[in-house]
Amino acid sequence: MSDFFTLTVLxxxxxxxxxTAMPYLLAALGETVGQRSGVLNLGVDGVMLLGAFGxxxxxxxxxxxxxxxxxxxxxxxxxGLVYALVTIVFHxxxxxxxxxxxxxxxxxxxxxxQELVGxxxxxxxxxxxxxxxxxxxxxxxxxxxxxNLLTYVAFALVPLTTWMLMKTTFGMNVRAVGENxxxxxxxxxxxxxxxxxAILFGNTMAGLAGAGLSLQLAIFQHNxxxxxxxxxxxxxxxGAWRPRWVLAGALLYGMVTATRLRWQSLDIIxxxxxxxxxxxxxxxxxxxLVLLASRVRGPAALTKPFSRH
Amino acid sequence: MTTSTPLLELRGITKRFPGVxxxxxxxxxxxxxxxxxxxxxxxxxxxxxxxxxxxxxQADEGxxxxxxxxxxxxxxxxxxxxxxGMVHQHFMLVPTLTVVENxxxxxxxxxxxxxxxxxVGARIREISEEYGxxxxxxxxxxxxxxxxxxxxxxxxxxxxxxxxxxxxxPTAVLTPQExxxxxxxxxxxxxxxxxxxxxxxxxxxxxxxxxxxxxxxxGRVTGxxxxxxxxxxxxxxMMVGREVDxxxxxxxVETGPVRLSVSGLHxxxxxxxxxxxxxxxxxxxxxxxxxxxxxxxxxxxxAEAIAGLRQLxxxxxxxxxxxxxxxxxxxxRAAGLSYVPEERMKDGAVGEFxxxxxLLLVDHGDSRFIRNGLFDRDQIETHAARLVEEYAVKTPxxxxxxxxxxxGNIQKLxxxxxxxxxxxxxxxxxxxxGVDIGAAEYIHRRLVEQRGEGVAVLVISEDLDEVFxxxxxxxxxxxxxxxxxxxxxxxxxxxxxxxxxxxx
Ligand SMILES: Nc1ncnc2c1ncn2[C@@H]1O[C@H](COP(=O)(O)OP(=O)(O)O)[C@@H](O)[C@H]1O
Ligand SMILES: [Mg+2]
Numbered sequence: 001m002s003d004f005f006t007l008t009v010l011x012x013x014x015x016x017x018x019x020t021a022m023p024y025l026l027a028a029l030g031e032t033v034g035q036r037s038g039v040l041n042l043g044v045d046g047v048m049l050l051g052a053f054g055x056x057x058x059x060x061x062x063x064x065x066x067x068x069x070x071x072x073x074x075x076x077x078x079x080g081l082v083y084a085l086v087t088i089v090f091h092x093x094x095x096x097x098x099x100x101x102x103x104x105x106x107x108x109x110x111x112x113x114q115e116l117v118g119x120x121x122x123x124x125x126x127x128x129x130x131x132x133x134x135x136x137x138x139x140x141x142x143x144x145x146x147x148n149l150l151t152y153v154a155f156a157l158v159p160l161t162t163w164m165l166m167k168t169t170f171g172m173n174v175r176a177v178g179e180n181x182x183x184x185x186x187x188x189x190x191x192x193x194x195x196x197x198a199i200l201f202g203n204t205m206a207g208l209a210g211a212g213l214s215l216q217l218a219i220f221q222h223n224x225x226x227x228x229x230x231x232x233x234x235x236x237x238x239g240a241w242r243p244r245w246v247l248a249g250a251l252l253y254g255m256v257t258a259t260r261l262r263w264q265s266l267d268i269i270x271x272x273x274x275x276x277x278x279x280x281x282x283x284x285x286x287x288x289l290v291l292l293a294s295r296v297r298g299p300a301a302l303t304k305p306f307s308r309h
Numbered sequence: 310m311t312t313s314t315p316l317l318e319l320r321g322i323t324k325r326f327p328g329v330x331x332x333x334x335x336x337x338x339x340x341x342x343x344x345x346x347x348x349x350x351x352x353x354x355x356x357x358x359x360x361x362x363x364x365x366x367q368a369d370e371g372x373x374x375x376x377x378x379x380x381x382x383x384x385x386x387x388x389x390x391x392x393x394g395m396v397h398q399h400f401m402l403v404p405t406l407t408v409v410e411n412x413x414x415x416x417x418x419x420x421x422x423x424x425x426x427x428x429v430g431a432r433i434r435e436i437s438e439e440y441g442x443x444x445x446x447x448x449x450x451x452x453x454x455x456x457x458x459x460x461x462x463x464x465x466x467x468x469x470x471x472x473x474x475x476x477x478x479p480t481a482v483l484t485p486q487e488x489x490x491x492x493x494x495x496x497x498x499x500x501x502x503x504x505x506x507x508x509x510x511x512x513x514x515x516x517x518x519x520x521x522x523x524x525x526x527x528g529r530v531t532g533x534x535x536x537x538x539x540x541x542x543x544x545x546x547m548m549v550g551r552e553v554d555x556x557x558x559x560x561x562v563e564t565g566p567v568r569l570s571v572s573g574l575h576x577x578x579x580x581x582x583x584x585x586x587x588x589x590x591x592x593x594x595x596x597x598x599x600x601x602x603x604x605x606x607x608x609x610x611x612a613e614a615i616a617g618l619r620q621l622x623x624x625x626x627x628x629x630x631x632x633x634x635x636x637x638x639x640x641x642r643a644a645g646l647s648y649v650p651e652e653r654m655k656d657g658a659v660g661e662f663x664x665x666x667x668l669l670l671v672d673h674g675d676s677r678f679i680r681n682g683l684f685d686r687d688q689i690e691t692h693a694a695r696l697v698e699e700y701a702v703k704t705p706x707x708x709x710x711x712x713x714x715x716x717g718n719i720q721k722l723x724x725x726x727x728x729x730x731x732x733x734x735x736x737x738x739x740x741x742x743g744v745d746i747g748a749a750e751y752i753h754r755r756l757v758e759q760r761g762e763g764v765a766v767l768v769i770s771e772d773l774d775e776v777f778x779x780x781x782x783x784x785x786x787x788x789x790x791x792x793x794x795x796x797x798x799x800x801x802x803x804x805x806x807x808x809x810x811x812x813x
Pocket of ligand 2: 352355356357398477478
């Protein structure tokens, strides 16, 4: 235990917790906007897997990270179009459609991987971007200011998402159609278009989160996300549909995960208990959900398809 | 001055829904500066007619003329563009948005990055001042009272320069004082030239406010008149299509012993805040005690506590002398309570069950209906047939799913089940809400009949007409407390209405 409480190890763990939180945060912010508009997307994990493979494969072929990120975004956008078609145009049940998207993403990303790559081959990891001056501060620098660009982007998107939801016309419409779509419709706000926009945003973020994950780990394998997308959906509830609380949830999750890995490598957790420890983040999230569940009410129209008659 | 063309003219509007002719050749017009009331029972087709005007439905036949020209209204947006405003029966507000945001919704295209909320707020203040529509633009709508929410709805319409304002049952949710305030506002609007369609099924309001009255029944116009030439009785008969008895005769009854006693009752509501605060009530056999109050002032929690459906924090309840504090619903029934709940489709009947099954709900354990450990279908049907007959429940068969009956018939079915058990105490919450006049008349007669048989009756109602028609005494609830109990003889609409706002 005393090995853990050395400054270098603590700083390392902190940095790794922040990095780990990045894909959760991106996916959960996207899902927050989707849910605020009244659409639940349980397919986040599937979209992430597709984005993860797309990003990985692009970098494997071109060694260009930004092209990889772009492909992740594009795949997310494409899957968003599919999900919008299914849920907005055809009014399909959202829970089941999302599971369908997840299964498709899980299977198809693996199929492509087997066909195009076969055995896992590492790629060049995302480069670190050191923030001038700040990165040189002892301890704080390595913990906060020596991350890859996507990590900074994810954190910057927290206030940006809040701003979009609370201050822009689009965000106001999103909140309205997620709460009382009839009211929005009666004032000429297009419920379909608004939800479509929110779905596209959410899925694009999921695609980005996937690419971020594979490029950060510099690898792809079968089911790389390992349920990460579902945790992201849970984080939206945990965060009571507010970006800054979603951030808190993502950080908590990242920190618990990083600490567990560090303790395992330091043999603080006995070998036999490592499976149990692996469940810790999920258990903590579930506990938090149970405690919060009764206190905060979500968007009133969540999961409810809208039609005028 | 010559008669100018009306602001709105609906010509021969017909609208069919599967199996229902909701509007049948309806013509209706509104001139600038007048209030034209549309009066009719639930289901008469009032909302449908106005939804056609507002572009939410399309008419199958007929024309809409606005300012003398034929108008096509395909969506709420096109109605708004043609300066038609609507305050819907169920408010069209987003509770989690502020007042300004609610007004600003739809004003700007989403391509405009940010709504100009400051400008909208300033204009709201102007409108507020001009028409006495007081409301704080920056507050979240969920924090507003029902009366304030309605003002926001009116502001929404005026902001969009409505010349024709439709108010669908605007008074259903208001206290008598709020109704008076609303009428002042509406008169100011007509004075400024707005034409108003006022939809209601409350006779005295229609008589008090309107310039003209059109009555709708089963989708057809059954009467056109003006207040000076008619009265409540006549309007009621146009609505129902036959003679009606607005207030049942209440013979003098010798009151008996206290059958229901509530003392020092404290109950917590769903939000975890106190809902019922130190309530004392005694109801004697042969007496109807009416509880008046705007909904949400603890009536529902009080009823549920008495019925054994809600935990109580403190205090005691007894039925016919037996302590029923904190008992289960079954034990309260065994002590002699019958309960007609407020939410009839949620707590009073099971929609998917058929009529016979719903009539059996409280007696399903009764040995009369069981043979060899299974339900005795014949006995159940005989029992159901007798109740359906006795309580005039209109149903195609005993095996019709209850959810397909009208509100009035579902309520009669619940009354049949509840009264058949020879109760000592009847607790009826909003017994005629959403029920047609015919069924309401019938339900009132039955309650008065029970009173005559020495039953203690507690009626909770938001409808002052109902409270006055039935009660021997009137208790008023406000903010969880019984603020005043009137003897029927001393109560006036004004004094009770005032008590409903907490002023005593
Ligand atoms: N969307 C709809 N689909 C089918 N039937 C409807 C619909 N809207 C109203 N109705 C039916 O049309 C009739 C008139 O209803 P409505 O206009 O709401 O009456 P009111 O407002 O006078 O109470 C009722 O029988 C109602 O059940
Ligand atoms: Mg109506």
